Structure formats: structure tokens, C-alpha cells
Amino acid sequence: MRSPAAEVPRVRWPHRGRVADLAVLAAYVLAAFLIYRPLWMNLGSGYLSSSVQDQNMWEWFFAVTARSVLHLENPLFSDFQNYPLGVNLMANTAMLGVGIPLTPVTVLFGPTTTWVLTLTGGLAATAGAWYWVLSRHVVDTRAGAAIGAAFCAFAPSIISHANAHPNFVALFLLPFIVLRLLKLARGQRPVRNGVLLGLLVTYQVFLGEEPLLIAATTMAVFAIVYALSRPEEALAMARPLGTGILVGAGVTFALVAFPLWWQFAGPQSYGSIEHGLLGNDAAAFTAFSTESVVGDPEVAKEFSLNRTEENAFFGWPLVLLLTAVTIALWRVAAARALAVAMFALAWISMGVLLVVNGEATSIPGPWMLMFDLPLYESVLESRFALGAVVPAGILLALATERVLRLDLARDWGYAARIGWFGALAFALVPIAPTELRVHERDPVPQFFADDTWRQYVEPGGSVVVVPLPDTGDAEALHWQVEAGFGFPLAEGYFVGPSTDGRGTYGAVRRPVSELLEQVADTGVAPAISPAGRRQAAADLRYWKADVVVLPMRADQADALRTTVDRLLDQNARPVGGMWVWDVRAVTPG
Template identity: 55%
Template structure:
């Protein structure tokens, strides 16, 4: 990558020279354009999450499903582990007594540990909102910094590229409940460090830097790292086609640096990764089924945008997985940009990356407007490979973002240069179409609702009269569909464990990954009673199984809060334990300590 390496080295030398010649006061003074970019990105992130910030502690991102509750629980448990000097990689506070492998659940220790003081002082809701805000703005700022220092001469062009990377529809969608797909601010520096290794100038220093960045990204999110690594590999391969000799030489020079980076990253993350893949409660790959993007998802507009509305993203898996939704004006602009800039190797590589990652995101077969054509696609050939088999293929569309942003940054830079050369028509056409492409995608504030308050039984601490050294079992048990018990537990400072929960863990004889616990018969019985609205037939064998399950959970108390078909559930539990429920502070309670 001669062009990139030369640019990086020239910039590094220029920075070094200017540092030694400029007075300290001048060096510390930021460029006004940089300040403006940072203020804009932070302000836009705060705008997107304005309703959540307005209702801290009571607000809930309505499109997050149960994900916000889960992430707040992760942040709370991480903070608790620091205070109590416990192993942060695992917890039995849910899915008691088996517990949860937190390293296998993307608990984001790179955020939850540094922000633990915030969690302890203000609560996990504040940490969750802060992580999303810093994730959006930080990702945009990071890409702006790399673009402005190493790719384009215009800071405005860099700001366009950084804005797309940080506030693309996919990131806004994931802001509803997936901070690990929002806090992507290390990825541009990882890419830059890889490019620097190709120069061979400072293999030890650059290798150490890359190793530290990779290790930290592992604790922020492994799946984004995998997706963007694949995208960068595609970009590098496409660029190498234009400069094969230079690419081969750069690859040869980078061997030492890569060895240092890999060794350092492995040394730092070895124990957590072992715990994730081989430790307690670890699991094999999780199966999602076919979840590729529909082709119309690329031309449509996202829900939370100026051009979007409820139902506009009809081809997404759910509200947090609008991974494509570039909109047809932006797709047209990207295509025209690739043609206009085709002589530039960077532009050709970027266009190839958008195409390849976009095709991979379509899944195993081509789907158009909801119609599966049956035409096989490349993802079918590699979907079974280790690590890749657990990825939601629609998320590969996120790998298009840096390449698309690079095309926009290069195009804007060239358009502005055309104005300086007197070709104002070109500049006006570019700026006009850029506005047409990006304004419809401008994000709108995410929808927030008031979360329900916990029953007095939990909120007032009445539970303490019923819990000794066992667990609380709610009826039905907490699940990915209803995880409110995790929030009630968190509000009580995680003072008691619960059976069931919302996490990813092993299930079945092969320990395949599953959302939620490996359900025991009584848990399935209660879930069936709630969904059917009918009391199931209960015989002596069913009662014996219930006692076995309660003993397994080491249950101290069964708690039935107000829920759908709660009368049916009350009658079911009453038959299972052979005793009527007791109404206590807004819930129905069965003290089962004598049984277990």
C-alpha cells in the first residue's frame, strides 16, 4: 500500500518536525475545525439520546426489547465484581446456580470496568446511556482524526467521512440496545496501525501499539473486530491488485510487527479468551438461522431518520438490526463516486470493499423484496467456518461503512479542490448530491418510554424476609422475552441470585449457544401455562419434577408479579407446591424453604 504508507510516514515526519519547531503553547492549541467537529459529533450523539438523558433512571429505549435491561445488568455486575474483588468473567447472580460466562456474553469490560465508578455512583442506567453517547461520538471523532491526518487534506471532507462512520443507520439502530456495535472508536486506529507496520520503520513500537489496540478491542467487542478485520482484509487485497509488488514488500516488512502485535494481544487476552471458549458455562457457536439482508434493505431508509418512519425498515430482523438501509440516494452517490475516482487505487479498493461486504451481508441466498430467489451466494461457502458461524450475516453490511466513508471523503476533498481550481460546477453538483444523500439519513431522537416500577415486594426490600442463602424464582422465570426481574434485582444492588435470565449460554448435550437458560421442565411448564392461558394437567410425576427443579435452583421463594394470565399461573404453582399463595406487597409469594 505504497500510497497509504507514504502518506502515513510523511504525516508522521511532518508532525515530528512541527513538534520540535513550534512553541508549546501553539502545539497545545487545537485547530478550530477539529474543535467544531468534536462539538458537532458530541452534540449529535446527545441529540440522538436526548430523551434518554432527559429521563435518566426512568427512561427505557422502547426499541431495545429486553437488551437495555441486560446491558444494565452487565454493567452493574462488573462494578460489583470490583467492589467485592470477585471474578468479573463469571457470575451466578442469574441462571442460578450454574451462572453465566460473562466473557462469552460481550459484557464490554473495556467500558464496564473503567466506568464502574459511574455505575456505583449513579447507577447502570447512566453508564448505559453514557456508553452509547461516547460510542457514537467517539467513533465519529476517531475516523475524522484518521481521515483528516492521513487521507484527505480538507477537514470538511474528513468530517463527512467521520460522520458517516459514527452516525450511519446501522450504528443508530444498534444504539437502541447494542453498545458493543456502537463503541467502534478503536477500529480506525487498528487499521492505521496495520498500515504503519507495512512501512517496516518501527516494527517493535508499531507492533506493540497494534497489540494493545487489538487486546482492548477484544474487551469492547469481538464481533465488530471480526467484521471490520474482514472488511480491511478485502480492502487490502483489492488495493494489492493495483500495487502487487509494493503490497508484497509491505507484507514482508510487517511480519515482525505482526508477530509482536499477536503475541502481545494474546498475552493480555489469553485467560479471558480461554474462559470464554473453554471455561465454565462456555458454549459452542450459536445458531441464528438465515438472517441475511434483503436487497431492498440497502435502498430503503432506516426507522430513526428524517426519511424514515415506523415500518420503513420492514426488511430488518428487528429494530436493533437495521444493518444496511443506506438509502437509494447514497447508493447512487457511492456508485458515481467510484466511477469519478476510479483512477485512485484507494477509491477502487473502497468500492470493492463495499461490494464484497454488501454481498456477504445478503446471506446464503439472494432475497429481493421478501422473495427468496434461491440463488446461492458466497456466504453459503464460508458460513460454517469457526467464529464466522456465530455472526449475524446481515451485520457484514457494517463493514461497508469505512469504505463508503472513504469514498465520500475522497470525493468531497476532490470537489473542494475543484472549486479552488475554478471548476465550481463540479463542486456544486457534488455538494448538492451529498446533501440529497445524507440529509434523509440524518438521525432523529430515539424513542423512549417510562419503565415500570418494581413491585413493592422488591422495591421496599420485603424480599429479605423470604430469602436466606437461596435464590428467588419468579413465575414464569426470567427469559429473553421478559427480563424485568434482572432490573428489579439490580435495583436491590444484586443482593440475591435468580433462576433463569437473559444471556447466552450452553444448552443441550452439545452445548450449543442459546439465548436464555437451558430450560428445566418446570420452567417450560410455567411458560406454557402463561402462553396458553390454561392450567396444565398436573400429576404426581409433575409435582416431583417441580420439587427436583426447585431444589436444583435452591429456591427460597417463588414470586408471581402481575403479568399475563397470572391467575392461571397462580393456580398452576399452587398445585405444584401443594400450598396456596400469599399476597405480599403487590405480588403472590410461596415460601418454599421448607421444601428445598
């Protein structure tokens, strides 16, 4: 006999799914905001502490892009730093795909607003994009999609980059690239989806080429494993997939051929940039990142290059859970391919030799065969662990769906769900992100803030800040932005060619900039010979300098001021918080 409850018609809520979707998306936006709350609360002078000099650099990128748009100038190049040679912006991570459309925001509210909006929106949009793709095309449960998407966007390694690298945060196009490939594999409208794929890849090039390369590597591993598991299916997929990819490649080539030529062969381009051997320690995968709930900064420091490069750090509970999920779903071809891709990308990220707790072993890794390949040669190998994040997130979504769809007696079904969600909480709560630390920026010196610089800089002349800006101190870029790009700077923080054509961070140092860097490090002002003064004059003429300035609050300011006094054979004048040397007589235009 049927129970009375079975006779009652099931109430359907036509908008229930839409409300659930909106609730999930709102949760992502709230989470992203809370991570950056301290910066949103202090847009005027807040600075992400762990970004070191990257916030200065990225704000400069956004500001110079907006200026290029307003003045109808080439957005792929600028000579406002590294004057007079300039900077190839296409060969840097300028994120023109964000900087150009957000030009109104930059102009109206400043580059700091663009910076935090890109970071916050990047996290939320990436989570939302993965939720859309997973819930519509991969799993049948919103809970599974929500959990998987949240991990894809808010994983510890992503939050580490969220301190300083928006190109590794704004990954919202990658889910739709994956979706187009899925549709092609299913034989759905190869030409149309190929065109859309090409457009998506084109836009991703202007958001971040390195994440695209890592994603492509992950997808290639997945495809190979899936094809080996299901060769007949793979053969049937080959034709529509191949057609779509060829169409997409044609579209992408037509749209990015010139920008990529500019990047690799244009002014101030470079061949490659080497970082040395910087693979992940295997122990990093079971450790907790600095920005996670149970993270220990000192432990994380032992297993990473810096706070923005904690590229592994899944935490041991999640590693155990993902291993269990891999075993449980091994017979599912897609899950198996995801698991192999996840572990393969983690292995690639460990570098040429496996290192465990700081001890190198003799076990080689795949990176041994990859480190010298074109494009791969310029990537930090530890970053390939980021490629393991999405497969892990999708595995969590698939496992959640499997548990929620278990055909068990009611009590056993409840127990399975409680057990699974308890395991998820045990694995994910410890690695949940915390809000990022922010400190007060030093105020802009009055010399730049009140336009005093205009009395010293003529058209075509540059400003030389002592010590010259580089990766260790790029505050001068912030001053230049606040001064409305009224003058170019000598040297700076960017990637450009070294003397041998390979990439290097910052400008090729002139003799005077090397000397000033040495003084800043040691605090010792050396004696200057007549030859040294002639070299200083030559370097100033090279930079087309009109004025040399030294912040009064700079470290080793006394030694630096004495050194410049001796180099220029003139004493500095205190003006607007700066020591100032007018050198127009030395470098007549």
C-alpha cells in the same frame, strides 16, 4: 499585472485548525446527545423502546461487573443469574472494557447512567476517532474528514444498533487499529507500531469481538484488492506489515490467552451459536431505516429481523452516490480497494442466496463458503453490512477532498462544489438519525424495592420469578440490580450452553419453567398431577429456591398464580405487589 488583492499578505490564524477540530468534535457530541436526549432526560425510569429486553441485560452486565470490581471477584463469571450454574461473562457481550473503567459511574449513579453514557460516548468517540485518523492521515480537508467520520459513526445501521447494542456503537478503537496498520504498511517502526496494534486489539476484544471480526474481514478484502492493484507496492509493504502483525499477535495472545480460554473452555462456555439463514434482502440497501428522517417503520420491518438489526438501509440516494463515486475514483488504487470492500461486505451480508424484495434467487453469495467457518458460524450474516459503512465513509471523504482540490476556473470550481455538496445533502439528509424513542419503565415492585425479599431469602437461596426470566422478559434482572444483588435468580437472559454444547439464548429450560412459559402464552392453568408436583419440588431444589414470586401486574397473572398454587399445593400470599410462595420447607438447605 497582479491584482491588488494579490499584493495583500494572506492572514494566517494559527489556532484556526484547532478551533475547527473542536467545532467538529463538539458537533459529534451534540448529535450523539440529541439522539439519546429522551433517555438523558429520564435516567430514573426511561427505557429505550426498541431495545426490547436488551437494556435490562446490559444494565445487569454493567452492574454485575461493578460489583465484581468492588468485591475483588472474577469479572469473567457470575452466578447471580442462571443459578446455580452461572453465566460465562466472557462468552457474552459484557463489554468489560467499558464496565470495569466505568465502575465508579455505575456505583455512584447507577447502571442506567453507565448504559446511556456508553451509548452516547460511543457514538461521539467513534466519530471523533475517525475524524482524527482521516484528517491527519487520509485526506487533507477537514470537511471531507468530518463528513466521512460522521457517516462512519452515525450511519443508519449503526443507529439501529444504538437502540440496544453498545458493542456495535463504541467502535472508537477501530480507527486507531486501521491507523497502526497504515503506519506498518508505510514501513514506520514495525516493532513499536506492532506493540501498539496488539494493545489496541486486546482492548477491542473486551469491547466487542464481533465488530473486530467484521472489521478484520473488511480490511482483508481491502488488502487483497489493493495488493492485486499494486503488486510491487504490496510486496514492499509485506515485510514491515508482516513484522508488525506478528508482534501485535504476540502481544494480544499474551494478554488475552486466559480470557479467551475462559470464553471457549471455561465454566458455562459453548462451542458456537447458530442463528439460521438471516441474510439481508438486496432491497434493504436502498430502503430507509426506522430511525432515519424519512424512514418508514413498516417498510423497514419487511427487510430486517427487528428494529435493532436494520443492518443495511443506506437509502437509494446514497447507493447511487456511492456508485458514482466508485466510478469517478476507480483509477485510484485505494479508492478502488475501498469500493470493492464495500460492495463485497454488502454481498456477504446477503447470505447464501441473493434475495430481492422477498423473492429468493438461485444466485449464491460468498456466505455459502463462509457460514460454517470457525467464528463466522456464530455471526448473523446480515451484520456484515456494517463492514461496508467505513469504506463508504472514507469514499465520501476522498470524493469531498477531490472536489475541493479541483483545479478549475473559479466559477466552474464553485459550481462543482455546489453540485457535490448538494448531492451529499440529497443522499445524507434523508438518512440522518432521529432521536430514539423512550418509554416509562414500570416501577420496581415494593417486594424488592423496600427489601421485603430479605424476609424470605436466606444465604445460598435463590429467587424464582414467574414466569422465569428469559429473552422475552428480563425485567427480573432490573429488580435484582435495584435490590443490590442480594440474591441470585433462577434462569435469565444471557448466552450459555445448550444440552449439546452449542450456544443458546437463556437457560436450558426445566420442566416447570417450560410449563409456566406455556401458561403465560395460553392463559390456561392446567390440572397438576402428583408427578407434576414432585417435578416442581425437584426443580425448586435444583434452583435452591427459597421463594417463588409472581408480579401481580404480569400478563396472565391469574392463570399463572393458579398453576403455581397447584404445583406447590399452597396458596400465594400478596406481598409488596407480588404473589409470594415461601418454599423453604420444600427446599431445605
